[in-house]
Amino acid sequence: MARVVDVNLLRKIKQHGAGSTLDVSACFNCGNCTAVCPLAADSAGFPRRMIRMAQVGMEQELLASEDLWRCYACGECTQTCPRKADPAEFMAAARSYAIGRFDFTGLAAIANRSAIGNLLIFAAFSAVFSALLLSKMNPAGPQLPLFSFLPGQWIHDIGVILFAVVGLSALFGVASMGVRFWTQRRGEGVALSFTALPGAVFTALSDALTHRRFRECDGEQQSPPALEEPWHQRPWVVHATVMGGFLAMLLATTLDFMLKPIGSPAPPWYPMRILGLVGGIVCLYGLSIVLLRRAQGKHTPYTKSSFADWFFPILLTVTVVTGILCEVVVYLPSPSTFGHAMFFTHVVLAMDLVAMLPLTKFAHVLYRTLALVLFAWRHAPARVTASVGAEI
Amino acid sequence: MNTQIDSNYRPDALIVGGGIAGLQSALDLADQGLQVLVVERQSSIGGHMIALSKVYPTLDCASCITTPKMSAAAHHPNMQILTNTEVEAIESRDGAHQVRLLQKPTYVNFDKCIGCRLCEYACDTEYPDPFEEGLGAVRAIAVPFTNAIPQKAVLDAGHCGTCGTCARVCPTGAIEFDQQPRHLTIRTDAVIVASGFQLNALTVKPQFNAHRSRNIIAPITLERLLAPHGPYGRVLRPSDGKMPSSIAFVQCAGSRDESIGVPYCSRVCCMYSIKQAMLLSGALPLADITIYYMDIRAFGKGYEQFYQNAKAMGINFVRGKVARIHPVDGGDLAVQVESTENAETPMELRRHDLVVLAQGMIPGWMPADSTPVACASDGFVATPALTAPTATTAPGIFVAGTAAGPKDIVDTIAEAGAAAMQASQYLYQKRSALVAV
Numbered sequence: 154m155a156r157v158v159d160v161n162l163l164r165k166i167k168q169h170g171a172g173s174t175l176d177v178s179a180c181f182n183c184g185n186c187t188a189v190c191p192l193a194a195d196s197a198g199f200p201r202r203m204i205r206m207a208q209v210g211m212e213q214e215l216l217a218s219e220d221l222w223r224c225y226a227c228g229e230c231t232q233t234c235p236r237k238a239d240p241a242e243f244m245a246a247a248r249s250y251a252i253g254r255f256d257f258t259g260l261a262a263i264a265n266r267s268a269i270g271n272l273l274i275f276a277a278f279s280a281v282f283s284a285l286l287l288s289k290m291n292p293a294g295p296q297l298p299l300f301s302f303l304p305g306q307w308i309h310d311i312g313v314i315l316f317a318v319v320g321l322s323a324l325f326g327v328a329s330m331g332v333r334f335w336t337q338r339r340g341e342g343v344a345l346s347f348t349a350l351p352g353a354v355f356t357a358l359s360d361a362l363t364h365r366r367f368r369e370c371d372g373e374q375q376s377p378p379a380l381e382e383p384w385h386q387r388p389w390v391v392h393a394t395v396m397g398g399f400l401a402m403l404l405a406t407t408l409d410f411m412l413k414p415i416g417s418p419a420p421p422w423y424p425m426r427i428l429g430l431v432g433g434i435v436c437l438y439g440l441s442i443v444l445l446r447r448a449q450g451k452h453t454p455y456t457k458s459s460f461a462d463w464f465f466p467i468l469l470t471v472t473v474v475t476g477i478l479c480e481v482v483v484y485l486p487s488p489s490t491f492g493h494a495m496f497f498t499h500v501v502l503a504m505d506l507v508a509m510l511p512l513t514k515f516a517h518v519l520y521r522t523l524a525l526v527l528f529a530w531r532h533a534p535a536r537v538t539a540s541v542g543a544e545i
Numbered sequence: 546m547n548t549q550i551d552s553n554y555r556p557d558a559l560i561v562g563g564g565i566a567g568l569q570s571a572l573d574l575a576d577q578g579l580q581v582l583v584v585e586r587q588s589s590i591g592g593h594m595i596a597l598s599k600v601y602p603t604l605d606c607a608s609c610i611t612t613p614k615m616s617a618a619a620h621h622p623n624m625q626i627l628t629n630t631e632v633e634a635i636e637s638r639d640g641a642h643q644v645r646l647l648q649k650p651t652y653v654n655f656d657k658c659i660g661c662r663l664c665e666y667a668c669d670t671e672y673p674d675p676f677e678e679g680l681g682a683v684r685a686i687a688v689p690f691t692n693a694i695p696q697k698a699v700l701d702a703g704h705c706g707t708c709g710t711c712a713r714v715c716p717t718g719a720i721e722f723d724q725q726p727r728h729l730t731i732r733t734d735a736v737i738v739a740s741g742f743q744l745n746a747l748t749v750k751p752q753f754n755a756h757r758s759r760n761i762i763a764p765i766t767l768e769r770l771l772a773p774h775g776p777y778g779r780v781l782r783p784s785d786g787k788m789p790s791s792i793a794f795v796q797c798a799g800s801r802d803e804s805i806g807v808p809y810c811s812r813v814c815c816m817y818s819i820k821q822a823m824l825l826s827g828a829l830p831l832a833d834i835t836i837y838y839m840d841i842r843a844f845g846k847g848y849e850q851f852y853q854n855a856k857a858m859g860i861n862f863v864r865g866k867v868a869r870i871h872p873v874d875g876g877d878l879a880v881q882v883e884s885t886e887n888a889e890t891p892m893e894l895r896r897h898d899l900v901v902l903a904q905g906m907i908p909g910w911m912p913a914d915s916t917p918v919a920c921a922s923d924g925f926v927a928t929p930a931l932t933a934p935t936a937t938t939a940p941g942i943f944v945a946g947t948a949a950g951p952k953d954i955v956d957t958i959a960e961a962g963a964a965a966m967q968a969s970q971y972l973y974q975k976r977s978a979l980v981a982v
Contacts, residue, residue: 183797183839184883188868188892189752197883197891233752235802235866 186230222524228453300416398436405429564592566946745799800905
């Protein structure tokens with residue numbers, strides 16, 4: 154099979170790294186990073202092989218690799234790297250690069266590479282959603298209930314169209330990675346059986362929900378322990394709170410739309426309201442740890458932060474905060490201008506969040522999940538690997 | 546303690562360090578008729594080399610090369626040696642150097658001691674022998690080791706029980722319990738810094754768990770195990786005295802690693818590990834020997850052939866930097882490494898019963914704090930002039946051997962000769978200038 158080598162690959166990936174400090178060219182492939190990694194043990198797939206692929210320009214191999222997304226950036230490799238080549242930051246930069254390559258609009262590449270590009274895209278989306286909302290806004294004073302101020306049906310209609318468009322875009326991204334994986338592994342002689350796929354999906358989803366792999370990455374079993382944070386600040390716990398809280402809010406919003414007429418009043422003990430509020434608070438806890446750690450810049454995996462690393466958690470935080478404020482506003486004696494402003498902002502930001510899913514770090518929900526599926530699929534018991542020795 | 550030398554003694558050159566570099570420089574200067582004083586921190590001259598078993602790439606006996614040089618130095622009419630003595634400071638003015646020395650008490654009068662060892666035989670206090678890297682025992686008062694020079698007993702105050710037996714049995718009354726540290730200032734025209742190296746601590750990388758297993762050893766410990774006059778006379782592992790059947794050498798365990806602050810290559814580790822592997826396959830013909838390496842740096846004359854010979858002898862070379870070493874049952878060790886040239890089982894945990902960490906060389910003494918000699922960023926003495934590699938930043942002070950950077954014995958001896966030549970040229974020019982005036 155002919156191999157196309159991209160001589161600029163390493164340079165392009167470096168543009169996605171946090172700051173100019175990523176010096177992965179210093180890597181001399183000693184293998185320390187892979188050997189020290191708590192997750193690489195079963196395949197030796199990363200980080201060294203990923204870095205090697207980038208160094209020699211094997212873009213197809215790099216993007217086709219599910220291993221790229223199996224790393225949770227515990228930072229052990231960076232701490233012990235004899236060349237200070239920062240393999241963990243390389244992995245993050247390569248994932249950011251991959252998000253750009255999987256997105257067919259080209260917007261993700263811009264958003265992940267430059268802060269200005271990211272902000273411009275964000276501003277453009279916000280302007281579009283604001284304009285759409287303003288077009289049907291009821292300006293009849295601050296006394297109106299929230300869903301009369303912005304018609305609930307209109308929000309719903311925009312939402313449905315938005316989900317359809319983003320869903321298609323996400324599908325394209327997922328297919329882009331999946332096809333690369335398929336071509337590459339078939340080329341390597343890995344036999345993939347479709348009967349094993351449902352099992353792999355189940356394994357991957359349960360891994361994602363239970364954070365089983367992420368917990369292995371914790372470094373606690375290692376000697377000496379890699380991380381000394383208390384349990385409630387461990388990276389996997391923090392991620393679980395953000396993810397769990399987000400899923401709770403998503404579920405609450407969806408059920409609310411499905412079970413209850415839009416905008417109809419509900420008492421404070423209404424289960425969906427409580428679920429959403431608790432989810433929001435749990436999510437905010439995790440986000441506050443993430444933002445604090447990024448600001449401190451001392452704890453792995455938060456030592457280095459690119460603009461994209463900041464953008465997604467901040468966007469999510471502001472969305473959640475405005476959402477919680479809306480919940481409060483509903484029970485104030487009379488809806489105020491402040492309440493209307495919060496509601497407007499929340500709806501625009503929530504739409505931004507969805508619209509930018511394939512463009513920001515949010516995209517990891519697609520690619521990491523897919524990578525877990527592909528990994529489980531590839532290593533399913535039914536697989537038959539073509540023996541290299543048999544060909545000779 | 547040698548009290549013959551006092552501040553009236555004015556040598557032409559003072560050599561800091563009595564290892565192979567210092568001795569070579571001193572002999573080369575003394576042979577030219579110059580008066581030389583060698584200052585050694587330890588109780589015997591000979592440095593690290595006298596403790597080695599054999600040297601690469603010829604597999605010559607190390608002490609067979611070192612002992613004659615030590616002996617020649619001890620008996621040279623133009624040479625004086627101060628052991629147990631440290632250089633506190635060097636002050637240089639108008640090309641002359643005032644070297645402040647601190648002589649530590651040995652509690653034995655060297656003028657009276659005849660090296661008969663009656664005190665050593667009578668002493669009933671023993672402690673782990675530092676010369677044998679703690680594997681054997683030594684008496685609290687003893688001649689430091691068999692072929693030590695000077696052959697004078699030294700009392701270790703930290704372990705002595707002051708029972709007085711040694712003083713009673715000494716035929717010459719040499720034991721002096723009341724000795725005090727002695728300060729001494731020597732004026733000289735030239736100084737050669739040959740202060741050598743020390744090895745990075747075994748525990749410098751916590752991932753290797755060296756503090757949790759006695760079977761993770763330093764290469765200098767293996768040298769003693771391999772030496773014919775070593776602690777056991779054969780190779781046994783420290784924890785239980787078992788004859789090891791699978792030995793791992795972990796290269797770059799204390800150098801070429803920015804995470805421990807030693808980014809430079811220690812130069813000698815590849816070659817000494819190959820040499821030790823060869824000697825081990827002679828001592829333990831049935832043992833499996835594996836060297837884990839990043840790349841083999843066989844840089845000198847005949848070295849590449851030496852490496853190829855080792856491969857042909859059946860020593861395993863596995864390319865990959867060891868990331869962790871886990872103590873496992875039975876005192877054995879599991880080595881965690883990515884075998885980067887093995888696509889089949891790259892991440893297999895490999896079990897060994899003895900692991901040797903190739904520690905890196907770090908400076909033995911940092912003269913920059915107390916002398917006019919500047920050190921480079923790696924801590925070794927700076928040698929800024931490319932055309933005068935033994936010249937330091939201070940006029941009249943020269944450097945030789947591993948004080949200037951990691952190097953092997955061959956290069957050290959060559960450099961020591963060069964430093965001596967530079968020093969004698971400096972002395973000659975200085976004195977002919979005086980005569981001319």
